[in-house]
Amino acid sequence: MRKKSLCICLAVLLLILPLGCKKAPAAQSLAAPAATAAPATKAPAATAAPATAEPVALADGAYRIEITLTGGTGKAKIQSPLPLTVQDGQMLVTIVWSSANYDYMLVDGVRYDAVIEEGHSVYTVPVASLEEPFLVVADTVAMSTPHEIEYTITFDLSTLQADKA
Secondary structure: OHHHHHHHHHHHHHHHHHHHHHHHHHHHHHHOHHHHOOOHHHOOHHHHOOOOOOOOOOOOEEEEEOEEEEEOOOOOOEOOOEEEEEEOOEEEEEEEEOOOOEEEEEEOOEEEEOEEEOOEEEEEEEEOOOOOOEEEEEEEOOOOOOEEEEEEEEEOHHHOEEOOO
16 A cells, blocks of 8 residues: 555656646746747847947047946945046046045056045046946945945946047
């Protein structure tokens, strides 16, 4: 009797298991309809890949560019447009924070100490590309203990213009 019950339970499990697996993809497709948009076989691989943007090559000089800042609590701001200087092909941006509470920034693992000007933490740092999001870490001393906070600066290439000054 015991063997018979065990065999029945095993048979029921074997019948239910495939049914449970068949229902999972349907539930998943309802939760994420974008994932089932179009089969990859309809479009050739060359047209499915995104086009890469040409890097911006700037002549030596002074420019300004609007930015968007994300990360942190949303309270901190950066002056925009940012001053951008190109010298010998190297781009440098001057970042002016909304407060003097940032004592250093990390850019590509390199530490830059703040210069405090008129109540603002100011940094001049190199930037490799205007097409890519620019990741920085800024250390704030505004809290009870210093905290490193990650930020992303996105450059708006449509606003890039030569500095009139």
